[in-house]
Structure formats: C-alpha cells, structure tokens
Amino acid sequence: MKHEHFMERALELAKKGEGSVSPNPMVGCVLVHNDIIIGEGWHKKFGEAHAEVNAINSVIDKSLIPLSTAYVSLEPCSHFGKTPPCADLLIKEGVSKVVICNTDPNLKVNGNGIQKLKNAGIEVVTGILEEKGSYLNRRFFKSQTSKKPYVILKWAESANGCVANSESKPVQISGDFAQLYSHKWRSNEDAIMVGSKTVINDNPSLSTRYWSGKNPIRVVLFPDIDINAKYQILDQSVKTYVFNKSHSLINGHVEFIKFNVNSNILDFILSELHQRDITSLMVEGGPRLHEMFINNNLYDEIRVFKSKKLIIPEGLNAVTVPKNLLEIENIDLKTDFLRIYSKEFQP
Numbered sequence: 074m075k076h077e078h079f080m081e082r083a084l085e086l087a088k089k090g091e092g093s094v095s096p097n098p099m100v101g102c103v104l105v106h107n108d109i110i111i112g113e114g115w116h117k118k119f120g121e122a123h124a125e126v127n128a129i130n131s132v133i134d135k136s137l138i139p140l141s142t143a144y145v146s147l148e149p150c151s152h153f154g155k156t157p158p159c160a161d162l163l164i165k166e167g168v169s170k171v172v173i174c175n176t177d178p179n180l181k182v183n184g185n186g187i188q189k190l191k192n193a194g195i196e197v198v199t200g201i202l203e204e205k206g207s208y209l210n211r212r213f214f215k216s217q218t219s220k221k222p223y224v225i226l227k228w229a230e231s232a233n234g235c236v237a238n239s240e241s242k243p244v245q246i247s248g249d250f251a252q253l254y255s256h257k258w259r260s261n262e263d264a265i266m267v268g269s270k271t272v273i274n275d276n277p278s279l280s281t282r283y284w285s286g287k288n289p290i291r292v293v294l295f296p297d298i299d300i301n302a303k304y305q306i307l308d309q310s311v312k313t314y315v316f317n318k319s320h321s322l323i324n325g326h327v328e329f330i331k332f333n334v335n336s337n338i339l340d341f342i343l344s345e346l347h348q349r350d351i352t353s354l355m356v357e358g359g360p361r362l363h364e365m366f367i368n369n370n371l372y373d374e375i376r377v378f379k380s381k382k383l384i385i386p387e388g389l390n391a392v393t394v395p396k397n398l399l400e401i402e403n404i405d406l407k408t409d410f411l412r413i414y415s416k417e418f419q420p
C-alpha cells in the first residue's frame with residue numbers, strides 16, 4: 074500500500090476537527106502495521122488531546138506500536154503547549170517510521186519536531202499529499218505566515234447581479250440550500266463580518282440558525298456607530314467587535330475598537346483580529362465592504378450564490394469577481410449556482 078493511501082485517511086480524520094480546533098490546525102493520525110490500520114485519531118477540540126495521542130490510545134494490541142508507521146497530517150509538535158510534545162510521545166512509544174504531510178510553520182515547531190524524531194533514530198518521510206494538507210489547513214497556514222486571518226468574501230446575487238432590492242429592504246436572494254450552506258460555513262469560521270449599511274438596512278443576527286454549529290464571533294465596520302442603538306449585533310448573545318471612529322471600550326461581550334481614519338483600516342482590523350486568535354473571517358457584505366477588501370487585495374477566497382431569479386426593479390449591484398481567480402467549484406443548487414473562487418488553491 075502507498076503512503077498516499079494512508080495519508081488520505083489521516084487527512085479525512087483531520088477534517089473531523091473542522092470548526093472545533095481553531096486557532097489550532099486540523100490534524101489526523103493513522104498507525105499502520107503490515108499495511109493494516111491498527112489505530113486512528115484526530116485533534117477533536119482546541120485544548121484537548123492531539124491526533125497522535127488519540128491514535129495511540131485507540132490501538133488495542135500496544136505491542137504492535139514499535140513495529141508500526143505513524144502517518145500524521147502535520148509535523149508532530151516539539152514544544153509544551155496545552156499538551157506535552159507529540160514528537161516525544163512517538164519516540165517513547167518507539168514507532169519505527171513517521172510519515173508527514175505538512176511541516177508546521179508555527180515558529181515553536183517549524184522543523185523541530187522532525188529533527189527530534191530523526192535524532193531519536195526514527196525514519197521520517199515528509200511532503201506526502203502536501204498540497205491537499207495545505208488546502209485543508211489554509212486558515213492555519215495563512216494566519217501563521219502572514220499574521221492575518223484567511224479571508225473569505227461571500228455574497229448572494231440575483232441573475233441580474235443585484236445584492237439588494239431598490240428599497241434596500243431585507244430580501245432573500247438565494248434558496249434554502251444556499252441558506253444551509255451559509256450557516257454551515259459560518260459555523261466553520263472563527264468570525265463573520267458585515268458593514269454598517271448592512272446592519273442598518275438588514276439588522277442581521279449573523280447566527281447559525283440553520284446548522285448545529287457554533288456561532289462565529291461578529292465583526293462590524295461601523296465608523297459612526299451609536300453605541301446605545303438597538304441593533305441585533307449589540308445584543309450581547311455572541312462576542313462582537315465593532316470597529317469605529319470614536320470609541321475604545323468593552324461592554325460585556327461587545328468590544329468597540331477605535332481605528333485611526335488616516336491608517337489602512339482593513340490592515341488594522343485584520344491585525345487586531347489576528348491578535349485575538351481569529352484565523353478566519355467570512356465577510357458577508359455589503360458590496361462596499363467587499364470592494365474595500367478586493368481593492369486592498371486582502372482576501373483569499375470568494376463564494377457567490379448566483380440566483381436564477383431576477384430582482385426587478387434593480388437594486389444595489391454586487392462587486393465583480395476579479396478575473397485572475399481560479400474557479401474551484403461550480404455547483405447547480407437548483408435555485409442558485411454556487412461558485413467558489415480561490416487566489417491560490419486548486420484542490
């Protein structure tokens with residue numbers, strides 16, 4: 074059996090941690106003896122056991138571990154964090170070989186885990202299904218290397234390219250499947266962002282009502298907010314960051330963060346979010362906010378629901394998807410097309 078076969082399984086296990094492990098990466102581990110999987114594990118929740126620990130604990134006949142190969146989707150950690158180093162565990166258990174998909178860009182690891190294993194005489198193979206692993210953990214890699222969250226711009230537009238009706242009143246543009254997708258996506262990202270005009274016109278709660286995941290942290294660009302207003306985003310139900318021109322104060326779950334009007338606001342926002350351990354941000358609109366991200370080249374992915382319905386009379390137009398992006402998905406959802414574009418990945 075090939076390395077790729079077992080690494081595929083390790084990545085499949087890793088994905089089970091989606092939405093629960095951030096700001097950690099998703100990691101899966103498979104222990105293989107004589108081409109048979111004898112143990113499996115994945116990192117289930119932030120702060121809890123790493124994949125290697127869970128895989129070793131799942132093995133029934135522990136005497137086989139020293140004769141087996143560990144397939145890990147990310148380089149085993151070499152430092153004491155919330156749990157002890159996994160490289161030490163694999164050395165203690167005496168696995169004969171470790172096969173790794175991606176090295177860990179976290180400066181506390183960054184090759185040290187691999188070196189530790191090699192120093193202990195363990196054979197190490199790296200780079201198996203590397204691109205697939207980079208795509209799975211794109212949020213983690215982006216946040217580690219650029220010190221900014223991975224940014225997904227998302228919107229729904231009518232067949233004639235509108236994101237709102239002519240009265241700027243709340244309107245459901247996409248169908249039920251699209252709503253489900255949107256709420257599932259919200260639960261997978263650390264934070265969700267909208268602009269002030271969207272708050273004023275739609276008064277959204279930005280929750281995951283149609284999916285059983287966590288609600289993301291809410292982020293709002295609202296330069297001139299009245300902090301006593303009765304918007305749903307200020308209802309204290311979820312941690313919320315409001316970037317504005319005049320206030321820096323914390324009121325329960327709502328933090329008002331003042332930005333300098335003469336600085337690059339989006340650079341400032343993304344760096345403040347990074348400092349608050351946010352590795353991914355889904356920007357749901359409206360189009361002026363999307364345009365700011367596109368013009369500043371501060372986005373990684375775009376997801377559009379293109380409805381088959383027209384909005385008449387026409388309202389506000391969606392932004393145009395930049396031409397140089399890769400279209401990585403195009404799915405017909407009956408009432409809408411879902412189109413996903415990426416700057417970097419071709420999964």
Ligand SMILES: NC(=O)c1ccc[n+]([C@@H]2O[C@H](COP(=O)([O-])OP(=O)(O)OC[C@H]3O[C@@H](n4cnc5c(N)ncnc54)[C@H](OP(=O)(O)O)[C@@H]3O)[C@@H](O)[C@H]2O)c1
Pocket residue numbers: 227228229230235236237241242243244246267268269270271272274275294295296297338357358359360361362363365389
């Ligand atoms: N179909 C969809 O998927 C969808 C999703 C979301 C929203 N919408 C619709 O979109 C409409 C609102 O969209 P919108 O484009 O008018 O507004 P918006 O994107 O909600 O808000 C734009 C935000 O950007 C700020 N801004 C823009 N340029 C700026 C700059 N240079 N410096 C500082 N701040 C800047 C604005 O500040 P100011 O407050 O100072 O102007 C405002 O806070 C709503 O009617 C809503 O229904 C549709």
